[in-house]
Amino acid sequence: MGNVCSRLLGRERITRWTASDGIIFSVRLVQIKLAGFKSFVDPTSIHVPGQLVGVVGPNGCGKSNVIDAVRWVLGESRAAALRGDSMQDVIFNGSVNRTPLARASVELIFDNAQGRAAGQWSQYAEISVKRILQRDGESSYYINGAHVRRRDITDMFLGTGLGPRAYAIMEQGIITRIIEAKPEELRVFLEEAAGISKYKERRRETESRLAGTRGNLARITDIRTELATQLEKLQAQAAVATRYKEYHSELQLRQQLLWYARRRDAAAERERHALEMSKVGNELEAENARLRQLESRVETARAAHYRAGDGLNAAQAALYAANAEVARFESELRHVEETRQRLEGQHTERLAQLGSWREQRAQLTQALHMWAARAGTARERSTEAQTKLGEENARLPQAEQAFRAGQERLSETRSQLLQAESRLQLEQANLSHLERGAQALQQRRERLESELQTLAEPDAAAVNALRERSAALEAAVQAAQAGHESLQAECAALEERSAAAGEALGAAQREHAAAEAQLATLRQIQAAAEDNAPLREWLERHGLGALPRLWQKLRIDRGWETAVESVLRERLHALELSEAARLQSVLADRPPAKASVFARGNSTGTPAAPGYEPLASKIRAVDPAVSGALADWLAGA
Secondary structure, eight states: OOOEEEEEETTEEEEEEEOOOSSSOSSEEEEEEEESBTTBOSOEEEEOOSSEEEEOOOTTSSHHHHHHHHHHHTTOOOTGGGTSSSGGGGBOOOOSSSOOOSEEEEEEEEEOTTOOOOGGGGGOSEEEEEEEEETTSOEEEEETTEEEOHHHHHHHHTTTTOSTTSTTSOOTTHHHHHHTOOHHHHHHHHHHHHTOHHHHHHHHHHHHHHHHHHHHHHHHHHHHHHHHHHHHHHHHHHHHHHHHHHHHHHHHHHHHHHHHHHHHHHHHHHHHHHHHHHHHHHHHHHHHHHHHHHHHHHHHHHHHHHHHHHHHHHHHHHHHHHHHHHHHHHHHHHHHHHHHHHHHHHHHHHHHHHHHHHHHHHHHHHHHHHHHHHHHHHHHHHHHHHHHHHHHHHHHHHHHHHHHHHHHHHTTOHHHHHHHHHHHHHHHHHHHHHHHHHHHHHHHHHHHHHHHHTSOGGGHHHHHHHHHHHHHHHHHHHHHHHHHHHHHHHHHHHHHHHHHHHHHHHHHHHHHHHHHHHHHHHHHHHHHHHTOHHHHHHHHHTTOTTSOOGGGGEEEOTTOHHHHHHHHGGGGGOEEOOOHHHHHHHHHSOOSSOOOEEOSOOOOOOOOOTTOOOGGGGEEESSGGGHHHHHHHHTTO
């Protein structure tokens, strides 16, 4: 292939590379192709047109990379021989202006016009040797585009002096190493130059294969011995298996005979049972007929029993009524007897009291003047009590009027209810005071009546007057109690109305909160639509800015606003355009953003799947004209 010599010319290092003359090598190198190898980031071709070719350039321009590429494509696997730390260093690793590459490839093209290449490749006029290395470490070799092994490339150049570590590539220090080499090392170079290294390599491979074959024969002998031992065991097992098959066949035959016998017995047993079942069926029909007769008799007896029971119940009812009447008569008789005895006792007591009254009459006559004075005082006190009672009766309508006014004010505010309750408590206190006064008057009246009974007959008019006044006081007290009960009933009614008003207020507050939430959602949608200034200007230009949007004609259930907005999206701002001419004029000028329009019409959407609640059930259209387009959009039309 040539040698490499370096000489120092001034301050520049020049490397010369020459191709072989065909004496040492059977083929001639005509071209080197590099792509992604070290500094050759772009695909580069180096032509070798003659016997002597030189590569000239300053230090660091990549002259040595050419020789590294030749050594690498011939199968060099040591990174140190290629002046790197790892094999991935041969791939271009990037620079300030270029990104790293993922692979490196080098291809050598040889001229084989004379057909001197060894082996199967002699038929080709041109031979291409190529190596590709991926950044993940995968390395591939090719000869004339066919994927080969690294060993195939080594065998191809074996004995020609060309290889990754052969003497054909002369670099700095190689001459010194050859001169100073030991006899064993020098022998390698001489054998390579003489062309016998190829045969020694083949001899080494053949000996290695023979050693492997001998080892395989030894293993085969061991396996044969082991298989012979296993064969004896398998023959014994085969004999056992043969006997097992015979016994198994005999067992199957006997089982089939047994099944046949059982089947025949079962058929006979089934016929016998069928006859018995037929006989039992006839007996059952006869028993059913007798049972129906007995049921008919039982129904007749049951009806007679029911009739007898009804008669017995009627007789018992009459007996109970007679017993009740007898008990009532006995009770009345006992009551009459007790009344007669009580009247007789009262008559005896009255006679005794009459004697006592006659004896006391003289004493009462003397005390008449004193009691007359006391009666005057009692009249004055009764007059005062009657006056107070009249005042209370006069104040009672005022309290009722105030309570009615409080009832009217209660429907407006709870504070008025508290005022009415305070007034009611005041009236209750007054009523309690009146009741206590009435009780005192009642006690005084009883005391006066007991005293008047002991007075003489001329004071009967005064006693009647006192009784009339006492009766008037009782009537006033009863009226006050009736008013108190009425006030309590009205208070309970007011509390019920207050509770109902509270519930209505809570419902109104919930509706107000729902309305505020829906209003906030609509404001957000409106704000999102108004933020698009170009679309707003486009709508104003076509006279569509004042048209109502679709969302303004919808009422969405609370909690479903986000779902509806996610499904309809920009269609919430759709405009109604039913005029075809106007729609064509609008479509002629495309809007700057997404805009939706709809026309009045019926829905073409599909019904919801069974078991699922459609989203349309959560939306109510204020304008029925938008229902068709809304249903189509929700159904995905």
